[in-house]
Amino acid sequence: MIIVLRPDATEANVSHILEKADRLGLRANVSRGTERTIIGLIGPEDKLQAIPLEVFPGVEKVMPVLAPYKLVSREIKKEGSVVTLKGNVTIGGKNILVMAGPCAIEGHEILLSIAKKVKAAGATALRAGAFKPRTSPYDFQGLGEEGLKMLLAVGKETGLATVTEVMDLRDVDLVCRYADVLQVGARNMQNFSLLKELGKARKPVLLKRGISSTMKEWFMSAEYIMANGNHDVILCERGIRTFETETRNTLDINAVPVVKQKSHLPIVVDPSHGTGRSALVGSIAKAGVAAGADGLIIEVHDNPEEAWSDGEQSLRPEKFEQLMKELALVARAVGRDM
Amino acid sequence: MIIVLRPDATEANVSHILEKADRLGLRANVSRGTERTIIGLIGPEDKLQAIPLEVFPGVEKVMPVLAPYKLVSREIKKEGSVVTLKGNVTIGGKNILVMAGPCAIEGHEILLSIAKKVKAAGATALRAGAFKPRTSPYDFQGLGEEGLKMLLAVGKETGLATVTEVMDLRDVDLVCRYADVLQVGARNMQNFSLLKELGKARKPVLLKRGISSTMKEWFMSAEYIMANGNHDVILCERGIRTFETETRNTLDINAVPVVKQKSHLPIVVDPSHGTGRSALVGSIAKAGVAAGADGLIIEVHDNPEEAWSDGEQSLRPEKFEQLMKELALVARAVGRDM
Amino acid sequence: MIIVLRPDATEANVSHILEKADRLGLRANVSRGTERTIIGLIGPEDKLQAIPLEVFPGVEKVMPVLAPYKLVSREIKKEGSVVTLKGNVTIGGKNILVMAGPCAIEGHEILLSIAKKVKAAGATALRAGAFKPRTSPYDFQGLGEEGLKMLLAVGKETGLATVTEVMDLRDVDLVCRYADVLQVGARNMQNFSLLKELGKARKPVLLKRGISSTMKEWFMSAEYIMANGNHDVILCERGIRTFETETRNTLDINAVPVVKQKSHLPIVVDPSHGTGRSALVGSIAKAGVAAGADGLIIEVHDNPEEAWSDGEQSLRPEKFEQLMKELALVARAVGRDM
Amino acid sequence: MIIVLRPDATEANVSHILEKADRLGLRANVSRGTERTIIGLIGPEDKLQAIPLEVFPGVEKVMPVLAPYKLVSREIKKEGSVVTLKGNVTIGGKNILVMAGPCAIEGHEILLSIAKKVKAAGATALRAGAFKPRTSPYDFQGLGEEGLKMLLAVGKETGLATVTEVMDLRDVDLVCRYADVLQVGARNMQNFSLLKELGKARKPVLLKRGISSTMKEWFMSAEYIMANGNHDVILCERGIRTFETETRNTLDINAVPVVKQKSHLPIVVDPSHGTGRSALVGSIAKAGVAAGADGLIIEVHDNPEEAWSDGEQSLRPEKFEQLMKELALVARAVGRDM
Secondary structure, eight states, X not given: XXXXXXXXXXXXXXXXXXXXXXXXXXXEEEEEOSSOEEEEEESOXXXXXXXXGGGSTTEEEEEOOSOSOSTTBTTTOOSOOOEEEETTEEESSSBOEEEEEOSBOOOHHHHHHHHHHHHHHTOOEEEOBSSOOOSSTTSOOOXXXXXXXXXXXXXXXXXXXXXXXXXXXXXXXXXXXXXXXXXXXXXXXXXXXXXXXXXXXXXXXXXXXXXXXXXXXXXXXXXXXXHTTOOOEEEEEOOBOOSOOXXXXXXXXXXXXXXXXXXXXXXXXXXXXXXXXXXXXXXXXXXXXXXXXXXXXXXXXXXXXXXXXXXXXXXXXXXXXXXXXXXXXXXXXXXXXX | OEEEEOTTOOHHHHHXXXXXXXXXXXXXXXXXXXXXXXXXXESOHHHHHTSOGGGSTTEEEEEOOSOSOSTTBTTTOOSOOOEEEETTEEESSSBOEEEEEOSBOOOHXXXXXXXXXXXXXXXXXXXXXXXXXXSSTTSOOOOTHHHHHHHHHHHHHHXXXXXXXXXXXXXXXXXXXXOSEEEEOGGGTTOHHHHHHHHHOSSOEEEEOOTTOOHHHHHHHHHHHHHTTOOOEEEEEOOBXXXXXXXXXXXXXXXXXXXXXXXXXXXXXXXXXXXXXXHHHHHHHHHHHHHTOSEEEEEBOSOGGGOSSOGGGOBOHHHHHHHHHHHHHHHHHTTOBO | OEEEEOTTOOHHHHHHHHHHHHHTTXXXXXXXXXXXXXXXXXXXXHHHHTSOGGGSTTEEXXXXXXXXXXXXXXXXXXXXXXXXXXXXXXXSSSBOEEEEEOSBOOOHHHHHHHHHHHHHHTOOEEEOBSSOOOSSTTSOOOOTHHHHHHHHHHHHHHOOEEEEEOOSGGGHHHHHHHOSEEEEOGGGTTOHHHHHHHHHOSSOEEEEOOTTOOHHHXXXXXXXXXXXXXXXXXXXXXXXXXXXXXXXXXXXXXXXXHHHHHBSSOEEEOHHHHHSOHHHHHXXXXXXXXXXXXXXXXXXXXXXXXXXSOGGGOBOHHXXXXXXXXXXXXXXXXXXXX | OEEEXXXXXXHHHHHHHHHHHHHTTOEEEEEEOSSOEEEEEESOHHHHHTSOGGGSTTEEEEEOOSOSXXXXXXXXXXXXXXXXXXXXXXXXXXXXXXXXXXXXXXXXXXHHHHHHHHHHHTOOXXXXXXXXXOSSTTSOOOXXXXXXXXXXXXXXXXXXXXXXXXXXXXXXHHHHHHOSEEEEOGGGTTOHHHHHHHHHOSSOEEEEOOTTOOHHHHHHHHHHHHHTTOOOEEEEEOOBXXXXXXXXXXXXXXXXXXXXXXXXXXXXXXXXXXXXXXXXXXXXXXXXXXXXXXXXXXXXXXXXXXXXXXXXXXXXXXXXXXXXXXXXXXXXXXXXXX
16 A cells, blocks of 8 residues: 655654554555655555545545455455366356346246357357346336246257356345356446355356446455355446447446456356447457457347347347357357357 | 447347347437448337447447436436435525534544534534444444443534444345435445435435445446435545555546536535545645535544554544634535535 | 566666766766665756656666646745736736637637626636638638737727737748737647747747646646746646547646646646537636636637637627636635636 | 427327328327327438428337448358458457557657668558647647658668558548558548549548547548548547546547447547556557557657657567567467457
């Protein structure tokens, strides 16, 4: 922790800080420059970050030295983590995982139909929502447990791993009984009560980045899950909010190499939510693979015109099939399999 | 709902949309311009918004006509709402309400000490957190029910209305038993499961705006609470996230007159979180009152250096007392009491 | 300048940096913590900032200690600057200056008519554009020198100081001959060639903040003008770009107290561009005064329906007159005159 | 242009708008819904956009139907444009163009050394600045004409096309005499006086997107150049400003497919400025190619530690050479040559 003092800071101000440091058992290093005095405090960063040093008299600003996340960090674990979704379906290795399916579970027939098609095209996981976070209370909110039953059945029939969102922390056990991966939506990325429950779950968690969360905050939310006992976390970049209105969100492709540098966790790109427009999904999916993503999550629907939610960003199965062929070429060009 | 067709849209595309409209019982109005054909669909907006019209062949873009919120809207209720916190403590009338207190409840003694001082300075509500949403799992998470008991006791002793955050939807009943107003933090603004529970509560809700939520989304979250049965909602602007780093957040002062124009709900400004720096709190509090806010929520702590959280944005009681005098002058200048 | 090394940095990495520092005549302070080694370099910050320390082997991050601006800073000049626009029209003292007028100069008659009304209402400066920065090349671009002549004539007839934008650096001398204050628009805030020319001008400059400029960048642009010889700079907050769409821009009220803290230059608030909607101008103007602004710049037009530009954010003269009365009350409440 | 009226709009309000439309020779279409009346105005969009319809009594909001750009639009020109930089160096066809070189021209020797290396690695254009836009007036501002002479000489010796920035509109002719492509920096994207001068130039223009410019504004700036006579415009995405601080800017990869959809102009991606950190350049360059970019612009320096500007985002020649091989594989995977 570096403390920069104001030009008019007094010796009493310096002593006051040094005493506080001493009481906390921290070492201090005082450096007197031409225009500013700087104090470096050495010791456990968590103890340091709990002190509101900004309000100490004479302090101009405080600069942390270490990142606040630990378990997420590549400093602690050098090699990339491989997370197992189900059987031999894994993410984080050489193979790029594709999760595909409809935004919402609408019925057994249509779910099975879509699942078979995405599997034939090469996807190994099925995504579909039983609980839908909707901005409006008047919109369709999902089929709930009835939908989960369909998901389980279709997962069994096709052999696909299943991914579905959990919104209500009381539903964590329920969803664990039916699905292989628990998704945390962007709006719940900092629902800390939910994150703690997920820390106790024994299924992998797909953690979507909040629409205006910094990567550091995203890592801290992953840290919540890991610190509570569940180390199987998969990060998912799904677009951030900017001033641009041509796309629904701005997929932050830069997050892919930054995650790879800072963390050992696998990273998935969501080009469907990341752009919000089906015509852009293909280009952004390819960009994600080229940038080094470990997986993709893509919305596919038999008939987007009749989809109960997010139809405007869903691909038709034939488009998805074509895209998978193109993606395999890009994957190979960057040394990955698909 | 206005549908703009692409320049190359065909008559078949137009007919396809008109048939869909007809099946849904909607009226349609086709206008053929020099460069574009436009279709206006007339009928209930919620039915309209559920159709993914963007994916219909020939469609270029879709523009909604009506705002998606109803109960929140000033169209439905012309006069401003007055919400009662407790006894004769209300918000939304001529009087400006000030809620003040520490970020976190740290103990009975210190809470009582601060409460007495903010009351003496003119505040009529006490804010203090028993459950703290913290970015890091390693930070202090609040005293929980033990803290709520202290809040109840201090509220009784001082006569102040009490405001505290609820983070876990399982705690709604618990918090209702101890506090007068339930606060929803910025990170939970779109925790729809929590909003639904709050819709069933019989205590007013202070709904903070998410750090990157549009005002429309904020209103939709209030709509969730109201549509589930609780009409006592107070909106709170607490700063949005921008590129600027001089302030922790950017308090969006423009939200005050926009809320007044679009909604009948009371609006509170939070200059402590809105700026994140105690030296800026006074100026922004005055700006909030001048812009037309119905209330303020301000962090005050006996000794910010020792505060367990948010010390850098807390005012000392003597500063708060001085500010209250200055605020009263501004309130009077804009025709309000304080 | 603080240099944080990576956990795997070697002694050779440290030596390499120390040698570089030595060659530049800088002092260095090495602090070895439990998890990181930190090097503090002491010496002139400008020399330090020119070295790309991030690329030196073993370096994790580099943190500057000092703000990069000097002449703008309140550290160099403790008391606030008072800038004279013309005669006894000044900004920066106890009195709050109001500049009002149409967006564009449209003709002598209408400019004179508006000027007389804003003067009667209490404004002491007239704002009106002869060169208009328009997003579209097909929009009205201003009357040019013909417009400047009208501005000069109306300024003389009414005694109002005149403020007008200069867009083309070749026009600086021309505009100086006709107007009292040269305005730099938000889009040109980092047009460094223009800023240098303005540094040579002998008229005050009103420097608008770029729509996505940090305050630090804004101060650096003021520094350009001052470092080139012109110390009469007035800062103007006119709204930044965020994700919000209810307002055309988001007026950043927080900029007012931050400018007052960091700089001695006067600060003006522009509620017309800051919101983009005439119905919001009054509330935001009051907020600006309450927050401590030294001046306001407000668009007023006799007939906004017929305005050649920005009609949607212009006030009618009778609304402006009423607002001026309300603003005077707020000014008095915060110890200012108007 | 679609005009949505307020629920309390009167027949007189409707008539007033229809009269205005009639006076301007526009057709009108009135549609009366259950909750709102809507007026569609049909006629030339530029005439429509000049009327401040928001201030007409009874108007709630105004929604434009057509994009404001014409010459830039793919509606006007279906096939993608191919721009010739010099000889047979073109951009916009099957081949992906790579422009590489140092941020600033520092001397003839070092420029030639870098140029030879980037050429050997496969680049066909050399980028290097003689005029540098620097946030601080105290930073190195470029070698000016002396630097341009070096650029011309090195361009001749190596056969590379040359790309350099023009900041001052008085320098357009000068730069045209020495360089093959004129670059407009992000800060000058809406320096309309400069854009007009470039419209008269007979050299291609590389137009960087402003850090907080919407794509629509970017296209309008290209329209300025084209409307003034120069149709050889190349768009360049170089990162936008968001709240994220891990990267210097957020490269908006979504811009690539959006440009391809909306416009016929070639699009270049700048991973050096887009991320600001050399370790991320490779991943983002590959993402750009995979997303469909027509070219890349990459900073390369023999010794980034000694670079006079932007050293932290420059690649060493050997890294660049390796990257070019990897990029060629990705290019082939998406059906392009390099």
